Amino acid sequence: MIRPLPAWMAEGLCAQTDPESFFPEKGGSTATAKRVCAACGVRADCLDYALTTGERDGVWGGTSERERRQLLAQEVA
Numbered sequence: 488m489i490r491p492l493p494a495w496m497a498e499g500l501c502a503q504t505d506p507e508s509f510f511p512e513k514g515g516s517t518a519t520a521k522r523v524c525a526a527c528g529v530r531a532d533c534l535d536y537a538l539t540t541g542e543r544d545g546v547w548g549g550t551s552e553r554e555r556r557q558l559l560a561q562e563v564a
């Protein structure tokens with residue numbers, strides 16, 4: 488079953504920028520994407536979505552995959 492995309496996604500600043508910066512190669516910089524996220528009005532929704540759905544790849548809500556794993560581990564602890 489395909490879930491409909493949340494409405495906030497249409498407001499994400501990443502939709503207006505280079506999507507490749509949000510999915511860098513392994514070891515690549517996430518700085519460019521994080522700068523865009525910092526100015527994004529739906530950042531909190533985005534981060535909540537990524538944590539809830541377990542998004543593994545890319546920058547979501549200003550966080551890398553590793554940072555999201557750390558946040559989830561802190562919630563469990």
Ligand code: SF4
Nearest residue numbers: 499501524527533548
């Ligand atoms: S917080 Fe970042 S990844 Fe999420 S919608 Fe905004 S720009 Fe895109």
